[in-house]
Amino acid sequence: MKPVKIGICGLGTVGSGTFNVLGRNSAEISARAGTEIIIEQVGARRDNPACDTSSANVTRDIFDVVRNPEVAVVVELIGGTTVAKQLVEEAIANGKHVVTANKALIAEFGNELFAKAEAQGVTIAYEAAVAGGIPIIKALREGLSANKIEWLAGIINGTGNFILTEMRDKGRDFADVLKEAQELGYAEADPTFDVEGIDAAHKLVILASIAFGMPLQFDKIFTEGISKIEPQDVTYANELGYRIKHLGIATKTEDGVVLRVHPTLIPEKRLIASVDGVMNAVLVKGDAVGPTLYYGPGAGAEPTASAVVADIVDLARELATGGKPNQAHLGFAADALQEFNMLPMSEVTTAYYLRMTAEDRPGVLSKITQIMSDKGISIEAVIQREPQNEGAQASIIMLTNRAQEKQLLAAISDIEALDTIEGSVTHIRVESLD
Known part of the structure; x- marks a missing residue:
């Protein structure tokens, strides 16, 4: 079968890792793809001693890669959202598929880039953008x-x-x-x-x-x-x-x-x-x-390269057999994506951990618990650390049952207003994950 030729843009940590993995495991990778995968060109502003590119076609202008007619897949590993976005847009315009590890680019501009890719009949693959080597x-x-x-x-x-x-x-x-x-x-x-x-x-x-x-x-x-x-x-x-x-x-x-x-x-x-x-x-x-x-x-040269190469293999399989690579960029057909009501944090219901510093005198804890009760928040556990020295302040730690964020913040505001409370109240959300 006709080999699939790729161009790598960027020779930083992930770029060098990808170059090395493709070279070291070329036999296994080609066997899985069903065709040979060739690094046609590398675009990098400088060499990286972590990989030997002496036998590769290296250019200092990364845009040479997206304009190279032999390159079918552009691997964007330069990072950022300015030059990288221009690079991906030009690759799409030139009818090339894209593999990227750039989470910021996908998160902030993915909707726009996916639409352009679908219009051109090409795919943007981004397994490496989330959680490194975890698929x-x-x-x-x-x-x-x-x-x-x-x-x-x-x-x-x-x-x-x-x-x-x-x-x-x-x-x-x-x-x-x-x-x-x-x-x-x-x-x-x-x-x-x-x-x-x-x-x-x-x-x-x-x-x-x-x-x-x-x-x-x-x-x-x-x-x-x-x-x-x-x-x-x-x-x-x-x-x-x-x-x-x-x-x-x-x-x-x-x-x-x-x-x-x-x-x-x-x-x-x-x-x-x-x-x-x-x-x-x-x-x-x-x-x-x-x-x-x-x-x-979740990071590192070769763990992330593992995900990058997996995307290259997926694209190579389709290209080698003349098939059309999958364009369901977000896992659903583009016209099946739905707009959901996006709830603000104030509407979230969860349990809470609270820590506060209070004067060590009678009635302080009862006032705090009364405020919590007035806001409809029940308390699951309390730890009170008595001061080691007379006249010092005590630490109070609470775990609440589930409550809405807006209720909790209102309660904290009232607690911080007490003249027996020093400074602000620390709050951390609690999740059971079951």
């Missing part, structure tokens, strides 16, 4: 296609998970662990996307759109990071039988869809609670299959 896109789009997906929840940012794991296991504070994460290469010099949840939000939007069959809606997601989590919160959570994880959660009900990324207490007995370090995991609840868990490395 979660294929699982949702193909393996679970018989199911109505009710909800999904994922640890989909390895940097945040590494930080929370270190805080729990070693009692370290956030800033200290973040510095180490940067030194180890887990976090960027500017870690905002990782620690404030933007990276996870990009990924969650993609997962939710495939799960529920709706257009990508990055502007509708609630995002909260982990930078305010303190070691004492991690300790108290463990004492109560929970672990704190930074989760992306997507839920569909009769009332609509909620997309949210935030720190969450989950019961330590749940499998996903044991996912530590830089690993990722996604828990999916389908009506037919029930809960299924997908676990593995």
